[in-house]
Amino acid sequence: MTLSMKQKKALTGILFISPWIIGFLVLVVYPLYRTIYMSFHNVSFGSRSGWRYNWVGFENFQRILFEDIDFVVAAQNFFITTLLYVPVIIALSVIIAVLLNQKIKGKSFFRLLFFLPIIIMSGELMENMSSYGGMAVSANRVLLDVIYTIIPREEVVLWIVSLFELIVQLMWYSAVPILIFLAALQKVGKDMYEAASIDGASVWTSFWKITLPTIYPLVSVCVIFVVVFLANFEMNPIISIIMESTYDGSRREGYASALSILYTLVQIVLISLLYFMTRSRKTSLR
Known part of the structure; x- marks a missing residue:
């Protein structure tokens, strides 16, 4: 049987995506x-x-x-957090x-620095770092003593330390989004910023009128x-609850x-809610 050119192209396309189809099914x-x-x-x-x-x-x-109640409480905390x-x-x-998109010395080093957590951030490594104080300023007694000499009030120091630890943790989670936004920014022509500057636009105005609309489609x-x-x-x-339930004799795999x-x-509800919020914001930017 002779195949037409259209059928050959269709068959070629199916053969190309067949590994993905098999992997998706399996x-x-x-x-x-x-x-x-x-379940x-x-x-x-x-x-x-x-x-x-x-x-x-x-x-x-x-x-x-x-x-x-363990899963319900953990799911509520995860949702709000x-x-x-x-x-x-x-x-x-x-x-x-x-x-990082600006002309600064050591730009490649700073990019590597922000992306490094994704390379090394496995669950076991993070757990060990947290256990031995690698992710917590509060575990470093020398640093705490220095802070206490500057700020003697304990409640203020604890608040500052907790805030700093939270910021560090959030920056670790920001590695891939940084690279995504950075790739989008590098495609923005410098002539657009130069034209805006000639027209009298400030750096702040250029950010809201050029930079943010360019990268906003990637926010979702x-x-x-x-x-x-x-x-x-x-x-x-929650991952621990699921894993422990698998080997718990009173719960097992069905639970x-x-x-x-x-x-x-x-997760679907969270993604839908946040995606809807970003889409509505995108519409208002227009």
Whole structure:
């Protein structure tokens, strides 16, 4: 059978994307189906009987939402914390990207410095750094003594230290958004800023009229990335709850699967809410 040119092109396209299709079916669709299936069952494993599935309907979901409170409390904390963190992370990313886009000495070093956390930030490393004071000023007694000599009031020092630790943590989360915004800024022609300067526009005006409208379409992309990154970070307590439930004899895989489904819904609601907020803001800029 002879194929037409259009059919050959279509077949070539299908062959090119076939590895992705196979990977999507095997690594996404099938695990998602198994997770949903097990969430409605009480799953157990025996050395002789193998895997056994006992249908329980919505019992796992009811137990999670109305009986056990660990996930509900952790999900509420994650939801509120993420709503507060994401705007700050996006704002920090924009500011740092604008600064790194200027003509400064050591620009490559500073770019590496901000992107380095993504390279080395595994859950085990972060946990060890937090345990031994690498991420906390409050664990460094020498530095605390120096601060106390300058500011003798303990409550003020603790507030300053907590704020500093929070800023450092948020800057660690800003690495990829910084690179995304920086790549967008590098595509803005210098002639636009020169023309605006000739017309009498200040640096502040150029930022609001040229810089921000240029990078704003990427805000939604960064919002989605930050939410997914925070949600799936290994030090997130919800991840620990799901992992521990898998090996808990009173919960097992069915309960953990229901936890995963509910946690996914929380992430979808968060992403939808923040995405809607950025889209409405984008419309108002026009």
